[in-house]
Amino acid sequence: MNDPVRLPSAFGMTLDDWIEWGQSRGQSQFRAKQIVQWLYEKRAKSWDDMSNLPQALRDELKAAFSLERLPVVRLTGSKDTTRKFLFRLHDGRLVETVKIPANVHFDGGQSDRITLCVSSQVGCAYDCKFCASGLAGFTRNLEVEEIVGQVMAAEEDSGESVRNLVFMGMGEPLANLTRLTKAIAILNAPWGLNIGARHMTVSTSGLAPQIEKLADLPVQIRLAISLHGASDEVRDQIMPVNKKYPLARLFAALEVWRTKKKQKITLEYILIEGVNDSLDQAALLAKRARALEAKVNLIPYNTVEGLPWKRPSERQQDAFLGALTRAGVVATLRREKGHDISAACGQLRLQQETAEGIVAASGK
Numbered sequence: 001m002n003d004p005v006r007l008p009s010a011f012g013m014t015l016d017d018w019i020e021w022g023q024s025r026g027q028s029q030f031r032a033k034q035i036v037q038w039l040y041e042k043r044a045k046s047w048d049d050m051s052n053l054p055q056a057l058r059d060e061l062k063a064a065f066s067l068e069r070l071p072v073v074r075l076t077g078s079k080d081t082t083r084k085f086l087f088r089l090h091d092g093r094l095v096e097t098v099k100i101p102a103n104v105h106f107d108g109g110q111s112d113r114i115t116l117c118v119s120s121q122v123g124c125a126y127d128c129k130f131c132a133s134g135l136a137g138f139t140r141n142l143e144v145e146e147i148v149g150q151v152m153a154a155e156e157d158s159g160e161s162v163r164n165l166v167f168m169g170m171g172e173p174l175a176n177l178t179r180l181t182k183a184i185a186i187l188n189a190p191w192g193l194n195i196g197a198r199h200m201t202v203s204t205s206g207l208a209p210q211i212e213k214l215a216d217l218p219v220q221i222r223l224a225i226s227l228h229g230a231s232d233e234v235r236d237q238i239m240p241v242n243k244k245y246p247l248a249r250l251f252a253a254l255e256v257w258r259t260k261k262k263q264k265i266t267l268e269y270i271l272i273e274g275v276n277d278s279l280d281q282a283a284l285l286a287k288r289a290r291a292l293e294a295k296v297n298l299i300p301y302n303t304v305e306g307l308p309w310k311r312p313s314e315r316q317q318d319a320f321l322g323a324l325t326r327a328g329v330v331a332t333l334r335r336e337k338g339h340d341i342s343a344a345c346g347q348l349r350l351q352q353e354t355a356e357g358i359v360a361a362s363g364k
């Protein structure tokens with residue numbers, strides 16, 4: 001099914017890359033600017049459409065780069081509900097993206113803009129015990145153009161710009177840091193997708209050294225931590241990554257982030273019955289959140305087929321929230337199923353059988 005002479009994608013390049021490519025062929029910088037304008041502003045589908053470029057340059061571009069979009073193999077939901085895209089990548093792997101409509105509460109506020117939940121890897125290596133994404137293990141990192149491509153496809157589906165973006169889809173974004181950083185540059189650039197850095201959130205299971213590296217990036221992107229346990233004892237049980245970067249190491253990295261970014265961090269906390277929902281955990285969480293001046297986003301666990309975990313009763317959820325707010329922590333709790341961004345994204349999983357069916361059906 002793969003093209004044996006697959007060209008590199010045009011959507012994996014920054015403006016600087018285009019300038020460099022052009023210069024090696026005696027082109028002026030101006031040409032690079034024209035190219036990115038055709039790619040992102042005008043969304044050209046063919047090099048021949050780029051009417052203000054000399055024919056010889058168009059021919060060179062055509063021979064060197066592909067303008068191919070990520071092929072959508074399944075689309076569920078409608079334009080004003082949560083919409084899931086399933087894409088087939090060039091090697092047959094599948095990846096999901098979720099578009100959450102406007103007017104859905106997120107991050108303690110209310111967004112009047114579309115939010116896109118983007119995947120960063122095929123599968124995930126981190127093996128969080130409650131998460132559907134890691135069930136089938138890790139396959140590979142997404143390329144820059146595969147990250148950018150998810151956003152382009154969502155925009156081209158509805159004709160509306162994506163204004164909020166969360167890296168909360170499948171995979172661990174900080175385990176794919178180099179490509180993530182480059183994708184963020186393209187997504188953020190005025191010549192690119194032009195999404196404000198403050199409207200992009202990277203969510204991580206807690207890779208401390210990579211958090212510190214990301215803090216050095218000169219863009220004001222936001223950080224969310226999938227905490228899910230307020231003591232090492234609890235977190236160790238459900239998130240193996242905690243053995244490598246225990247809470248003391250993780251919170252040291254968060255202090256680095258806070259010092260460099262001067263920005264509030266969000267602590268995501270899934271409530272799982274009998275695992276992390278005790279009032280002792282709430283008290284410890286409150287202490288950690290206060291010390292960090294972080295806000296807490298509580299998410300009642302969404303059951304995953306094949307996994308034993310359950311969400312606590314509403315009474316227990318309220319008690320947990322109450323304990324946090326009484327301790328002076330800014331915390332939110334949302335119950336509406338499928339409406340919470342983290343929950344909707346956290347459930348991304350490619351069911352093997354279905355996925356194979358799709359590959360077979362569309363791999364003509």
Ligand code: SAH
Nearest residue numbers: 131168171172203204205226302342343346
């Ligand atoms: N690896 C990154 C990005 C994934 S984000 C991270 O861990 O942050 C997906 C979010 O959804 C994470 O906060 C994850 O912990 C959460 N999640 C996973 N499974 C879930 C479920 N069944 N119900 C609710 N949230 C879930």
